[in-house]
Amino acid sequence: MATASINGERLWASLMDLARIGATPKGGVRRITLTDTDRQGRDQFVRWAREAQLDVRWDAIGNIFARRPGTDPAAAPVMIGSHLDSQPSGGKFDGAYGVMAGLEVLRTFNERGVSTRAPVEVVSWTNEEGSRFVPVMMGSGVFANVFPLQQALAARDAEGIVAGDALKKIGYSGDAPAPMDKLSVGAYFEAHIEQRPVLEDSRTTIGVVQGALGQRWFDVRFTGQDSHAGPTPMELRKDALIAASRLVLEVNRIAKGYPDNARGTVGSMQVSPNSRNVVPGEVRMTVDLRNAEDSTLSAMADDLQRSARAVAQSCRVELELREVVYFPPCKFAAELVDSVRRAAQALGLSHRDIVSGAAHDAVYVARVAPAAMIFVPCEGGISHNEIENAWPEDLTAGCNVLLQAVLARAGAPA
């Protein structure tokens, strides 16, 4: 079976069909979690899965599982998955590729009459993006027992709508057990576009993902004193935006100064009162630090705390700094990572080891089961954007690597 190949045209057609649901003018997708558009995307996936004779069910957080049985009913299933929800202005491939690639693997198995020892399941995780409800990676997080189901269901969006109600409204509050018994997952594979330009720049087709950067997220508030921009002399001001601006540059310094794929980002800032002629009395901002090594990540966090205190002092403003998220660095299961590398080699595809800068559902699943990821290039490394793009031949290649790795893990019938 090492020569079985997926149908690249069918895979591409499924991605394009799916992208019509929530399509945006610039060629992207707006399929925000637990909206009616998300429901339409789920319905399409369920329809296709049933057409492929898969056994479809969903759990209490709305994760959808589509199972193809193996010959050994006692064998733990091999899972393939990702997510169907998108950013508010998202692209056609982020998430959707991993689910459609899983479906394509099982369609190929059907077509070729392949049977496996272990069952193989395609999974679509609920609310990976976290742009409407936090926490992000909600479905895989509940599945992996990272946080309780009830907490996830109680999350509210900006308009106060409760996640559990939204889930019921779209008809995807199911009764499959959640969390799954962790012993029931034999392995988890996720194919995904890279979301940065390293593969493209190095003309490499397959990224063999070693793991994911650890992340520490902070909420920062500087409180100074509003004052009128005209009358207030410079030396009497307590300008919270000057402190915030200094901290933005400190975060950039930290990210550039540490080894091991360090990253530092201030993505969000709210200036108050945000009036042209009022010295800002308060700024709230976020800081996102990432590193492949936990000890280095801690050192970066310490540096941030010291820098923020020094900035506050020199600007004569108050500081509140609170850590809100900590994902330790994730290392994927060596044997699965090896199987991905071997599959790329066997198929004659260019490949390189790579570390994911972003978290993915695989990072949570890796806490309860062996997991690995396959990256394929995306144009310019651009993602979370309507112009996100990937090439059919790369998507096909990644799906073929996936098929080989799944097949190796699921095993031949006894």
Add this chain to the structure above:
Amino acid sequence: MATASINGERLWASLMDLARIGATPKGGVRRITLTDTDRQGRDQFVRWAREAQLDVRWDAIGNIFARRPGTDPAAAPVMIGSHLDSQPSGGKFDGAYGVMAGLEVLRTFNERGVSTRAPVEVVSWTNEEGSRFVPVMMGSGVFANVFPLQQALAARDAEGIVAGDALKKIGYSGDAPAPMDKLSVGAYFEAHIEQRPVLEDSRTTIGVVQGALGQRWFDVRFTGQDSHAGPTPMELRKDALIAASRLVLEVNRIAKGYPDNARGTVGSMQVSPNSRNVVPGEVRMTVDLRNAEDSTLSAMADDLQRSARAVAQSCRVELELREVVYFPPCKFAAELVDSVRRAAQALGLSHRDIVSGAAHDAVYVARVAPAAMIFVPCEGGISHNEIENAWPEDLTAGCNVLLQAVLARAGAPA
């Protein structure tokens, strides 16, 4: 008549009565222009003015004039004014003091049987604050022909309501000529709280205002590239917020590096997409530069343009920089400024020359008539804030200086 004194208790009582209209929980005032609360404030002023036998009328932009006749019908009136509208979270004294002080001067004239050669008018200008409709200082701007009446009436608030309609609805669209024939104003005096702590810090009662800082306001936009905060290596980013933060610090450097009461403020910033884990692709921000000397203000503006270009280049982002407002520095009429100083001296009040950092209605009126301002201390220099506070004895002192200066200008009956 040099010994005539205003009734400080009556002045304070009027300020406190007025402050009940639109009173806020923290002791401030919310009397946004052309709302029903503004109408109630106007109605109260008109009632008091009529009780004082003043001839009340209003013009097409809603400026209210309350005239006490002089003995010479041909003499150009001496005007005393300020505004009754407030910031959304404003204080009891900003604007209200100038109008109530004018009323108190005329009440005192009535009580003492003082007659003047020239008529004396109290004026309340429409929409000084500009927090609902722009341009700011709308009423005095139309009066002084800075912009056309029709343009001001066509302004829309954030909900699309047209200023002219709002003015009609509250019943203050009048037929007094607007703009006034500029030859008809003999002099204009405006008493105001200082809105910064210089008088308080130097334990001075009266600020003899020389003029107002010139202002140049800019809209700036940096455009980089949104990208995912995790995957995107630092060296591949085009982070618009890093550019914006550098410019905030450049504005601060500029304001601290130039003479003549230089000010520089970034009061407003919008980060896009403003998501915690997305490198910001766009930042819009404002810059407000002020200086007492026009040539220095121009040099600051040139420095800003150079700095912004250099920042954009080093951050590899696009720059748009547009000047949106230019108020040249204003110098008040020397003879009126002298009369304010002489009045303070004659009354034995501590006083100092001072430059206003903010624009006031007097700055527009100064374009068409001799004008001057009197500042009194406010607590901590805090204004545009519900906790804005001033002391009765200072308000009384400022009103007595006003009375003397008005009396000197309006002249004894021929």
